[in-house]
Amino acid sequence: MSVYKVIELIGTSEKSWEDAAQQAVAKARSSLRELRIVEVSKLDLKLDEKGNIAAYRARLNISFKYDN
Template identity: 40%
Template sequence: MSTTVKIIELVGESDKGWEDAVKNAVWEASKTIDNITGVEVLNMTADVKDGKVFDYKVNIQVAFPVHENR
């Protein structure tokens, strides 16, 4: 039996850092997606005001198995 995996792209945000933005995106996605098995960070950006970073953003892809009996 082979496994098929679906990959979707998400954007996460945080005012603490890029790692926190990834965690936020995965946490929110896990509320509606079962069995997330991996994440890939595609891009990291941030907003800057008055010389300070105040909003971190990440584009990520999350992978999860496709269930055969649905």
């Protein structure tokens, strides 16, 4: 039997939502073991003071095997 934990991360990128998601997964991979599922729960944009796109943001739910 296995138990999994789910955490929420937000990745950001000046390029794209895909890159923002990849940034979050890469960071999770560097500190968590046995990542299982990544669900994109929300995509949004950060705007600068002129209303131009400053950053793409991807909110992810990431599950990984829980060791106790």
